[in-house]
Amino acid sequence: MPVNAYVLLRTEGVGALVDLTDGHLPSLSYWGADLGELTTADAAATARASEFPGAANISDDPVHLALLPEHWTGWLGRPGLAGSRSGRDWSPKFSTTGLRVDGATADTDGSLIATEGPTVLEVDAADEVAGLAVTLTVELTAGGLLRVRATVTNTGAEPYEVQGLTPALPVPPVARELLDMCGRWGKERVARRSPLQTGIHLRENRKGRTGADAATVLHAGTPGFSFGSGEIWAVHTAWSGNHVHYAERLSTGEQVLGGGELLLPGEIVLATGESYGSPWLYGAYGDGLDEVARRFHRFLRARPNHPSTDRPVTINVWEAVYFDHDLDRLVDLAERAAELGVERYVLDDGWFGSRRDDHSGLGDWTVSPDVWPNGLHPIVNKVKDLGMEFGLWFEPEMINLDSDTARAHPEWVMATGDRLPVESRFQQVINLGLPECYAYIRDAIFAILTEYRIDYIKWDHNRDLVDAGTQLDGRPGVHEQTLAFYRLVDEIKAAFPGLEIESCSSGGARVDLGVLERTERVWVSDCIDPHERQEMHRWTTQLIPPELMGAHIASGESHTTGRAHDLDYRAATAVFGHLGIEWDLARASEAELAELRGWISFYKEHRGLLLAGDLVRVDFPDSSVNVHGVVAPDQSSAIFSVVAVDRSEAVSVGRIPLRGLDPTRRYRVAPVADLLPHRGRPPAWFGLRMPSVDEYAALNAGERTRLVPDGEQGVELSGAALARSGLMPANIDPDHAVLYLVTAVD
Numbered sequence: 001m002p003v004n005a006y007v008l009l010r011t012e013g014v015g016a017l018v019d020l021t022d023g024h025l026p027s028l029s030y031w032g033a034d035l036g037e038l039t040t041a042d043a044a045a046t047a048r049a050s051e052f053p054g055a056a057n058i059s060d061d062p063v064h065l066a067l068l069p070e071h072w073t074g075w076l077g078r079p080g081l082a083g084s085r086s087g088r089d090w091s092p093k094f095s096t097t098g099l100r101v102d103g104a105t106a107d108t109d110g111s112l113i114a115t116e117g118p119t120v121l122e123v124d125a126a127d128e129v130a131g132l133a134v135t136l137t138v139e140l141t142a143g144g145l146l147r148v149r150a151t152v153t154n155t156g157a158e159p160y161e162v163q164g165l166t167p168a169l170p171v172p173p174v175a176r177e178l179l180d181m182c183g184r185w186g187k188e189r190v191a192r193r194s195p196l197q198t199g200i201h202l203r204e205n206r207k208g209r210t211g212a213d214a215a216t217v218l219h220a221g222t223p224g225f226s227f228g229s230g231e232i233w234a235v236h237t238a239w240s241g242n243h244v245h246y247a248e249r250l251s252t253g254e255q256v257l258g259g260g261e262l263l264l265p266g267e268i269v270l271a272t273g274e275s276y277g278s279p280w281l282y283g284a285y286g287d288g289l290d291e292v293a294r295r296f297h298r299f300l301r302a303r304p305n306h307p308s309t310d311r312p313v314t315i316n317v318w319e320a321v322y323f324d325h326d327l328d329r330l331v332d333l334a335e336r337a338a339e340l341g342v343e344r345y346v347l348d349d350g351w352f353g354s355r356r357d358d359h360s361g362l363g364d365w366t367v368s369p370d371v372w373p374n375g376l377h378p379i380v381n382k383v384k385d386l387g388m389e390f391g392l393w394f395e396p397e398m399i400n401l402d403s404d405t406a407r408a409h410p411e412w413v414m415a416t417g418d419r420l421p422v423e424s425r426f427q428q429v430i431n432l433g434l435p436e437c438y439a440y441i442r443d444a445i446f447a448i449l450t451e452y453r454i455d456y457i458k459w460d461h462n463r464d465l466v467d468a469g470t471q472l473d474g475r476p477g478v479h480e481q482t483l484a485f486y487r488l489v490d491e492i493k494a495a496f497p498g499l500e501i502e503s504c505s506s507g508g509a510r511v512d513l514g515v516l517e518r519t520e521r522v523w524v525s526d527c528i529d530p531h532e533r534q535e536m537h538r539w540t541t542q543l544i545p546p547e548l549m550g551a552h553i554a555s556g557e558s559h560t561t562g563r564a565h566d567l568d569y570r571a572a573t574a575v576f577g578h579l580g581i582e583w584d585l586a587r588a589s590e591a592e593l594a595e596l597r598g599w600i601s602f603y604k605e606h607r608g609l610l611l612a613g614d615l616v617r618v619d620f621p622d623s624s625v626n627v628h629g630v631v632a633p634d635q636s637s638a639i640f641s642v643v644a645v646d647r648s649e650a651v652s653v654g655r656i657p658l659r660g661l662d663p664t665r666r667y668r669v670a671p672v673a674d675l676l677p678h679r680g681r682p683p684a685w686f687g688l689r690m691p692s693v694d695e696y697a698a699l700n701a702g703e704r705t706r707l708v709p710d711g712e713q714g715v716e717l718s719g720a721a722l723a724r725s726g727l728m729p730a731n732i733d734p735d736h737a738v739l740y741l742v743t744a745v746d
Contacts, residue, residue: 003096005108006043014144023095025066040112082164094125131156143298151277154270162268165278168258171233175220186527188212188508189539201247208465212509215245227617228288238513239279241482264476297545307520309611312343314580323350336585338386341600345383346391363405365444391456399430412437416469424463433480461505489518523550529558530573547611551577571599572737616660624648631660638742642729655726661719670714672739680732687713
């Protein structure tokens with residue numbers, strides 16, 4: 001019997017009204033700020049009030065825009081299910097057959113089912129003529145995200161090819177401005193805006209991985225929306241392979257945001273009884289970009305497997321030694337790191353097979369006897385004796401043709417036709433979709449993890465998937481490769497409880513909620529230049545919270561850009577993520593090491609706030625300044641950073657507001673005096689001054705110049721005054737930052 005009901009979902013200030021009347025697939029009559037309690041009459045009136053009135057030369061009946069949009073209803077936008085049975089059954093008409101709420105079968109007598117808190121709806125539907133069945137899962141999660149996925153099953157006698165399965169969420173006509181991301185290697189997640197016009201804004205990713213240029217989160221909001229204000233609706237496709245994000249506006253005025261997996265021809269052909277499920281499409285509603293971001297953060301933080309805020313300070317040896325794995329040098333680096341307070345040591349590329357450079361060895365996951373004649377035991381044992389965790393780099397999805405594995409199994413290289421794909425980074429892709437290949441890679445990793453005391457894997461993926469087919473028949477294999485990657489990580493995590501894995505992919509090319517179901521961290525970018533990282537962190541945190549974001553202090557000259565920066569700027573940028581170091585400490589001066597020790601101590605003292613606070617990014621008209629921070633969930637404390645990313649046309653940028661605090665409470669605000677930039681003019685409220693000539697002369701050689709006390713440090717103001725009146729910042733040179741501690745005093 002067809003389902004006939006309304007379902008009201010409410011949690012954490014978000015409401016969604018799902019219309020399941022008359023046996024139709026579920027549609028959203030409303031999604032946005034919580035409307036409060038509704039009656040059945042209210043729900044029916046809301047649904048009726050949202051119907052399109054009709055117009056000349058379109059469908060006589062109102063279009064029923066389902067979460068899986070259907071062509072037969074008169075919807076002329078992108079369909080939710082695209083596919084056919086050799087050209088037939090391409091426009092199914094589904095009727096609902098069942099509804100479950102949190103796993104229990106629900107009564108569907110036309111009344112309202114009202115829920116509060118995180119809730120899961122499952123709706124079954126079928127088209128017996130087309131030989132198809134579908135299940136739509138709709139969930140309002142912790143944090144107030146609305147997520148949707150669909151599963152289609154072939155109930156017919158002949159195979160059915162799925163060409164696309166992309167749920168969509170309607171957005172109101174006030175949402176006429178779009179914001180999503182673009183980017184490139186070394187400059188991931190660059191925000192861009194555009195108007196939402198009639199037609200489709202389509203972001204397709206065919207890289208076989210999430211991509212440095214991925215849309216990441218696609219927002220539609222009231223024109224001019226900002227970090228702190230403006231209604232916004234946003235979607236994210238939680239999938240680590242080929243995928244789609246899109247925004248569409250029809251000439252009728254209807255608007256949707258949607259997304260799903262991008263399927264290559266022939267990737268999904270369902271035999272009788274077989275099913276295909278789409279990835280989750282996450283929807284976030286908020287007043288301002290910060291609230292949208294915090295909904296993703298709160299959802300992730302509510303997971304039982306989410307890492308704690310006690311994230312270990314990490315050193316990765318890559319930019320210190322590259323492929324030069326000399327034991328004495330690596331031990332020296334470990335000793336220096338431990339003395340500074342580092343808690344995790346990661347050995348990067350170059351420890352296996354013939355891997356002395358990036359031309360060979362990938363695929364041969366055995367310790368190189370040439371470089372490590374006693375295995376990795378000497379370095380692992382030394383790191384453990386120093387009280388640090390040990391991490392190791394792998395790139396399991398890739399292969400060099402110059403490797404024993406490729407020579408023994410050339411058919412394991414992903415390819416189509418009679419050719420190899422174009423080479424990238426001197427490597428190809430190894431086909432984890434082949435059971436024997438998958439087993440070989442899995443067993444090799446298991447052997448390393450069994451022999452050595454490894455706490456952490458840096459999991460890399462350094463090229464796009466081009467011509468990524470299975471050599472045996474040439475069929476595309478990106479879908480199977482993505483599932484095999486997920487399965488491999490799941491198997492490893494199940495076999496080695498407590499092991500942490502970082503998603504790295506040429507830097508930040510695999511950052512999505514699909515990979516983060518299985519990993520504890522992402523590498524934001526191979527570029528650690530803090531000037532670039534300021535913007536990359538600003539927009540990476542639109543999806544993920546800081547504790548999942550690898551942020552390292554590099555050497556003074558950037559490996560990727562050649563820019564040189566003082567340590568205070570490199571560190572002030574990195575402490576707003578999962579802090580690490582990527583620097584040959586043997587080349588650091590004693591003064592630099594002392595300063596670095598201070599930053600590590602600051603991070604350890606405050607990481608409970610830095611990695612658990614609510615994200616705040618301050619809208620400020622002077623683009624030379626980047627202001628951001630974290631506020632404790634109970635608004636008892638905060639840390640803000642005021643960053644000079646350029647020179648202003650004015651001598652002073654003026655007072656800067658600090659948002660996110662309780663307007664009724666009083667706070668003491670003070671700069672973190674020990675970590676101030678070497679140069680800069682402090683305002684009077686700092687209670688600090690430049691040193692006199694005599695004080696400057698008394699400094700030891702190499703000792704850092706510091707401001708000296710000059711009266712009471714800091715100022716007390718209400719949260720309302722800090723948000724509206726603000727504070728005058730220090731005048732600092734470009735590419736420097738000042739951190740401010742904010743503490744409630746009442």
